[in-house]
Amino acid sequence: MSTESPLIQSMRTAVAAAPNDVPLRLHLAELLLGAGLSEAAVAEAAVALQHAPGDAGARTLMMRAMGLPAPAAEQPEPTPAPAPAPPTGFDWAAAENEVADAVPPRFVTSGPTSTAPEAPLAADGGGDPGETMAWEVDTPGTVTLADVGGMEEIKERLEAAFLAPMRNPELGRLYGKSLRGGLLMYGPPGCGKTFIARAVAGELGASFMSVSINDVLDMWMGNSERNMHEVFETARRQAPCVLFLDEVDALGAKRSRMQHGGMRNTVNQLLTELDGVGGANEGVFVLAATNVPWDVDIALRRPGRLDRTLLVLPPDAPAREAILRYHLRDRPIESVDLGKLVKVTEDLSGADLAHLCESASERALLDSSRTGVVRMIDMRDLLGAAKEIRPSTDPWFASARNVAMFANEGGMYDELLAYLKRKRKL
Incomplete structure (x- = not known):
């Protein structure tokens, strides 16, 4: 045998x-x-x-x-029946103990760990002159700020400056507060600005619409301005709606640096739409994200437009644990000490952490291929990958430091300066 x-x-x-x-x-x-x-x-x-x-x-x-014998040719399959339920008499707990x-266990603990939810952070035409573009609008999602691991300070800022007034329209009307708002999120790339925008839409029970420069820019004269207008018209029809302007430094770049009249007109159209004359933007909540806020036209940050700012920094320890759990959830792992891994990944962005898990998987895969013995991903792979990955946020902080120190007009970068001092990066 x-x-x-x-x-x-x-x-x-x-x-x-x-x-x-x-x-x-x-x-x-x-x-x-x-x-x-x-x-x-x-x-x-x-x-x-x-x-x-x-x-x-x-x-x-x-x-x-x-x-x-195998069938000579595959025939079209009928609609598959639902998979049968596992036998109720099988004792899974006894089998697991056996x-x-x-x-080995998938995870081990080395002390108190966070109970943060398993969620990634992170979270981007030319046509004929008379062509009408269709804009994709997502229905109200189930993702809320509770699904964002850690980042309690950011959640509190969002609640106080943006969400609380929007959730209480009657109180807002009593105090003459318009049901509209604009928030500019900035920070290093890969830290979850898009995911936070979706979570805000979920908190408000609002539709979500994401727009980038590729959706607006057009080769035909006047079409870019028309596309910008149609974007806001679609959001108004879908109100309440969170309109997310991704890479707003491209959509609303400083006009003083522009020589091309067409792009200047597009920025002017964006400013006009943000004003929403006659209360047209009631129920439209505009969120914008950028990695280079110093390249955004100053008129966009005028009161009544994107007049509030939020700094989105690399994930803190609870957020890193949630991100690592998320990216390891479907991989064969054993004896992974998340507490230790969180400590050695400080300053890594959400995108860096995803890359770390991918690199660790490659290490185990290559080792299994060379030896002919399939093995699990373990701490050796994860710590080895962590040593090779440098924070992708470092170049951003190097550029942002000079702006925060010497061009902090109106105190916009006070929060960034405080972070740099705390991390001793000044």
């Missing part, structure tokens, strides 16, 4: 860590079939078909393992 090779045993361990991974389970079944373990291959193929009833590869492998010595 054939016995299982070390490779098959390693694959079984990987499948146990990721039981819903159909391709991984089918690969195990192929190895079992090649080793002459037909019954075991049939069992693995059957489980794969439970997870993916319409998978042609799983059906073909099942027939091969059972000694039946293999506890063979399969």
Whole structure:
């Protein structure tokens, strides 16, 4: 009777860590079939078909393992039936305890850890002269600020300066507060400005509309201004709506630096739409994001337009833990000490943390390929990747430091100066 090779045993361990991974389970079944373990291959193929009833590869492998001829040609599949529920009599807790010595835990703790939610932070034409563009508007989403890991200071600022007045329209009318608002978020790239904008829309129960310069700019004279107008008209029709202007430094760059009249006219149109003469912007909440606020036209920050600013910094410790959990959730890992990993990733952006997890996966994959033994991602891979990654935010802070120190007009960069002093980057 054939016995299982070390490779098959390693694959079984990987499948146990990721039981819903159909391709991984089918690969195990192929190895079992090649080793002459037909019954075991049939069992693995059957489980794969439970997870993916319409998978042609799983059906073909099942027939091969059972000694039946494969179909000559695949016919169109009928609508797959829902996967059968797992047997109610199976004691999963007992099975987990039985293999506890063979399969290490996915996460280990080295002290108190945060209970932050598992969410990534992070969170971007030319046509014919008479063409009308369609703008995509997302319905009110379920993502709220509660899904943003950590960043409590940013949440408090948003609540006090932006969200609280919007949630209480009656109180706003009593004090003569218009149901409109403008907020400019700035900071280093990859720190979650877009995700925060979506969370604000969820908090308000509002539609969400994201616009960048590619959506507005047009080769035909006058079309860019018309597109800008149509963007705001769509948001007004969908009110309440959060209109997110991504990379607003491109949409609203300083006109004093422009020589092209067409782009100047587009910026002028944006200013006109933000004014919303006659209360046209009631229920339209404008959020803008930029990495270079010093390149935004000063008129955009006039009271009544984007008159409030919010600095979005690299994720703090609870946010880093949430981001790392999110990007490791579907990967085969063992004995990962998140507390230690959070400490060595200070100053990394959300995008940097995603890259760290990807690099650690590549390390384990290459090692498995070289040795022929599939293994899990562990702390060696994650810490090794962390040593090689330099914070992508450093160049941004190098540029922002000079602006904050020597061009802090009206105290706009006071919050940035305080952060730089706290981090001793001045």
